Amino acid sequence: MSSHSKKSQAGRFDSLEQEVYLNLWRTYDRLRSIEEEVFGPMGITSQQYNVLRLLAVHHPEPVPTLTIANRMISRAPDITRMLDKLEASSLIQRVRPSENRRMVLISITAGGLSLLGEIAEPLRQCHSKQLGHLNKKDLALLVGLLRDARKPHEQEKNTWS
Amino acid sequence: MSSHSKKSQAGRFDSLEQEVYLNLWRTYDRLRSIEEEVFGPMGITSQQYNVLRLLAVHHPEPVPTLTIANRMISRAPDITRMLDKLEASSLIQRVRPSENRRMVLISITAGGLSLLGEIAEPLRQCHSKQLGHLNKKDLALLVGLLRDARKPHEQEKNTWS
DNA sequence: TCAATATAGTTGTGCAAACAACTCTTGTCC
DNA sequence: GGACAAGAGTTGTTTGCACAACTATATTGA
Numbered sequence: 001m002s003s004h005s006k007k008s009q010a011g012r013f014d015s016l017e018q019e020v021y022l023n024l025w026r027t028y029d030r031l032r033s034i035e036e037e038v039f040g041p042m043g044i045t046s047q048q049y050n051v052l053r054l055l056a057v058h059h060p061e062p063v064p065t066l067t068i069a070n071r072m073i074s075r076a077p078d079i080t081r082m083l084d085k086l087e088a089s090s091l092i093q094r095v096r097p098s099e100n101r102r103m104v105l106i107s108i109t110a111g112g113l114s115l116l117g118e119i120a121e122p123l124r125q126c127h128s129k130q131l132g133h134l135n136k137k138d139l140a141l142l143v144g145l146l147r148d149a150r151k152p153h154e155q156e157k158n159t160w161s
Numbered sequence: 162m163s164s165h166s167k168k169s170q171a172g173r174f175d176s177l178e179q180e181v182y183l184n185l186w187r188t189y190d191r192l193r194s195i196e197e198e199v200f201g202p203m204g205i206t207s208q209q210y211n212v213l214r215l216l217a218v219h220h221p222e223p224v225p226t227l228t229i230a231n232r233m234i235s236r237a238p239d240i241t242r243m244l245d246k247l248e249a250s251s252l253i254q255r256v257r258p259s260e261n262r263r264m265v266l267i268s269i270t271a272g273g274l275s276l277l278g279e280i281a282e283p284l285r286q287c288h289s290k291q292l293g294h295l296n297k298k299d300l301a302l303l304v305g306l307l308r309d310a311r312k313p314h315e316q317e318k319n320t321w322s
Numbered sequence: 323t324c325a326a327t328a329t330a331g332t333t334g335t336g337c338a339a340a341c342a343a344c345t346c347t348t349g350t351c352c
Numbered sequence: 353g354g355a356c357a358a359g360a361g362t363t364g365t366t367t368g369c370a371c372a373a374c375t376a377t378a379t380t381g382a
Binding site for chain 3: 036064065066069079080081100101102103104
């Protein structure tokens with residue numbers, strides 16, 4: 001049996017909804033700090049990692065800049081400068097196609113793919129450290145509840161159904 | 162009955178742990194953007210709101226700077242400048258007691274209390290918009306799972322058991 | 323065909339977060 | 353009782369995030 005404490009410590013929160021939100025915030029903050037121990041030494045942020053990951057999935061097809069922005073896990077209004085940094089580190093390439101010069105197509109470089117390879121194992125260990133103490137049933141339950149929680153706040157056709 | 166989809170879309174994630182973490186991140190990001198619609202127009206951030214809230218709970222007793230930092234929901238290495246801003250807006254006061262001049266004691270002002278009063282109702286509505294679509298059972302379940310998820314990553318004696 | 327509109331990114335600016343190095347004060351222990 | 357360490361904040365600096373205004377390119381429809 002899973003063993004989540006049932007006590008809600010009434011009084012410390014204005015409402016159950018607020019209690020959920022603050023717990024979500026706190027939990028995200030704790031787990032994020034663990035992930036940063038992996039990304040920091042590699043010289044990238046988790047946002048940047050997610051760009052590289054997305055590009056690797058589509059590789060060798062390039063992906064337009066704003067398509068990347070829309071598929072990010074957290075909002076990325078600053079996608080241009082983020083890609084600037086990745087390009088400066090030679091992890092991605094930009095191409096402006098002559099048939100539609102509005103777009104900028106992004107693709108991951110060999111260096112980018114290599115970096116992903118280096119990160120894979122430490123990152124797997126990190127995820128295990130973050131949440132390995134929960135059993136599969138609770139993990140699956142959590143995924144479902146989180147999805148339900150944000151469902152009304154998702155835009156149209158995003159990748160995060 | 163609650164109706165969380167059971168499909169985990171295998172293949173999009175490296176592990177169930179990673180899937181949980183990315184869902185946590187995404188969900189936090191969506192809900193946060195809703196909260197910012199409340200705090201933005203009031204001229205404070207949600208971190209600053211939490212400082213004021215904490216001080217209000219202890220009012221009229223003051224609270225030392227680093228005690229505030231340790232009780233924040235997300236880490237606050239920049240507590241000094243955050244308090245600078247709140248002091249500049251006359252929402253808090255600082256006192257350095259002569260019997261121990263290492264500490265700086267912080268207390269909320271009448272203006273700070275008044276701001277909390279103005280925010281209370283819009284914030285309640287915000288929390289309802291964020292999570293009001295979930296039933297009480299799912300909300301309670303979520304609180305428990307989130308607490309379990311971060312439990313091994315909490316320090317000693319913090320307020321976020 | 324050309325002005326209006328829509329699309330795709332970029333840049334300017336200001337604010338917030340992170341980490342480390344620093345100052346000031348008090349407690350401790352030969 | 354004076355060096356040393358610990359405690360409590362502050363400041364410097366760099367980097368990241370957010371919003372809005374802007375440029376450049378393509379489409380469309382009178």
